[in-house]
Amino acid sequence: MKKEREIVTGQEVEKIISRLAEEVRAKTDLKNLALIGIRRRGVELAARLQNILEKKSIKLPLGILDITLYRDDLSTAAKQPVVRETQIQFDLEGKDILLVDDVLFTGRTIRAALSELVDFGRPRSIKLLALVDRGHRELPIQPDFTGKFIPAESSQSIEVRLSELDGEDKILLIEP
Amino acid sequence: MNSWKRKDLLGLEELSAEEIEFILTTAASFKEVSTREIKKVPALRGKTIANLFFEPSTRTRTSFELAAKRLSADIVNFSPSASSLVKGETVLDTGENLEAMKMDCFIVRHSCAGVVEFLAKRLKASFINAGDGSHEHPTQGLLDIFTIKEKKGGIKGLNVTILGDIRHSRVARSNLWGLLKLGARVTLCGPPTLIPPGIEATGARVTYDLKKALKDADAVNVLRIQVERQKENYFPSPREYSRQYQINAETIRWAKPDVLIMHPGPMNRGLEISSEAAECSNSVILTQVENGVAVRMAVLYLLLVGK
Numbered sequence: 001m002k003k004e005r006e007i008v009t010g011q012e013v014e015k016i017i018s019r020l021a022e023e024v025r026a027k028t029d030l031k032n033l034a035l036i037g038i039r040r041r042g043v044e045l046a047a048r049l050q051n052i053l054e055k056k057s058i059k060l061p062l063g064i065l066d067i068t069l070y071r072d073d074l075s076t077a078a079k080q081p082v083v084r085e086t087q088i089q090f091d092l093e094g095k096d097i098l099l100v101d102d103v104l105f106t107g108r109t110i111r112a113a114l115s116e117l118v119d120f121g122r123p124r125s126i127k128l129l130a131l132v133d134r135g136h137r138e139l140p141i142q143p144d145f146t147g148k149f150i151p152a153e154s155s156q157s158i159e160v161r162l163s164e165l166d167g168e169d170k171i172l173l174i175e176p
Numbered sequence: 177m178n179s180w181k182r183k184d185l186l187g188l189e190e191l192s193a194e195e196i197e198f199i200l201t202t203a204a205s206f207k208e209v210s211t212r213e214i215k216k217v218p219a220l221r222g223k224t225i226a227n228l229f230f231e232p233s234t235r236t237r238t239s240f241e242l243a244a245k246r247l248s249a250d251i252v253n254f255s256p257s258a259s260s261l262v263k264g265e266t267v268l269d270t271g272e273n274l275e276a277m278k279m280d281c282f283i284v285r286h287s288c289a290g291v292v293e294f295l296a297k298r299l300k301a302s303f304i305n306a307g308d309g310s311h312e313h314p315t316q317g318l319l320d321i322f323t324i325k326e327k328k329g330g331i332k333g334l335n336v337t338i339l340g341d342i343r344h345s346r347v348a349r350s351n352l353w354g355l356l357k358l359g360a361r362v363t364l365c366g367p368p369t370l371i372p373p374g375i376e377a378t379g380a381r382v383t384y385d386l387k388k389a390l391k392d393a394d395a396v397n398v399l400r401i402q403v404e405r406q407k408e409n410y411f412p413s414p415r416e417y418s419r420q421y422q423i424n425a426e427t428i429r430w431a432k433p434d435v436l437i438m439h440p441g442p443m444n445r446g447l448e449i450s451s452e453a454a455e456c457s458n459s460v461i462l463t464q465v466e467n468g469v470a471v472r473m474a475v476l477y478l479l480l481v482g483k
Contacts, residue, residue, distance in 0.1 A: 066205065069217035069247075069477075080179040080482030083474075085205040119214045 008171035016147040021052040032096045036063040041102035044164045063088035070112035092121035102160040104130035107141035134158045180478035184296040184303040187312035188353040203474035220249035223280045227253045230286040240283050243472035271295045302479040310344045317350025319471040323464050332359035337389045340399030341370045347440045365389035369410040390430035397438040401448045424450035436460050
């Protein structure tokens, strides 16, 4: 049996997201900014940031990125990853992109996302926001905005639950 | 269902409704890739695919070639006129020779039913049937069903009419199996000589009367009349065929107002379909071609990723 432990409550998750939105507002050139959420939970997270900022009259475009086709383990993966649709309705050329993901771990997902994004156009800059940074990077990638640093063992897993998909907000630490 | 288990795609008859739905859902994700400015993703980098067409084809071969290239696979075209087959090599020897060059996948079209299955059982690579005799042409069936689903929102409960030379058509068979499994009501229509006896056993309805076949139809798939078969006297003359079975501005009124007009190509304008019908707002013939690339990308991805 896997052991699950709630390490961040719903209330805290909400607070962290609001704080991240505030940081983004303070530290970026909002006129040129566009959000891109990485499937799956990065999308809901990016949509929440978009909502919070919209209430402060800041309207940001939002794109959805599925990185499956750019993964570096497709030729060796034992399990076949399911491909979902990428939806980016705006031109990336010259934009400042804020890439949004739930958990930053090895950095391989972000590597794939960067390769995919530059195939869509040439943004002026790309920054990274992660709700959780859990360490154990395998590539030289660091977030520009971090919600919470949770140093977990590499055998443990960290799962973010969001109300839009899972019914409630929380962050779980799962023992193998 | 969230992963594909089979090595090959030989036909829709052997697939479950769940497997067909899984291919269609995956194809919907791939459709977006062809709308990008850089229409290429690295998913199948390093995979080698052979297009092995023992029968002529432009559309299907090109569609597969584009699908493979948009996934970054390497694809080689092998056509029999330029090959050792004319020198007497057997089909199996040809396959084994190509496999010795480390092919990951073969896309095969052959005039004999069962040839693709024969090869698939003997070689390790994945096989995609691109049409074997009058047996099956699964990717055409899938792209037709994908197009209907995309336009109508679903398949279950729809009335789909397949019209023309059912007897010789692998497209008709793949459509028939796929549509029935997904819960459509299928009507087959054409001259009695071109409808195989006993096909009602599949669950399809058969009628020789176009007006009855089109009543309440949500989609009509107009098959190509192979003029070369005229020698075999399946119908008196092309003129006679057109008079009874052509889809045109007048006959299309017998179907629902939002009926989809489909054709797998190449069309004989003025024979099985009038230019007016082929170009009217109900026609989704070019959408079928567009969707063909997405469906073939999905099939290649599912067969070649994750071993």
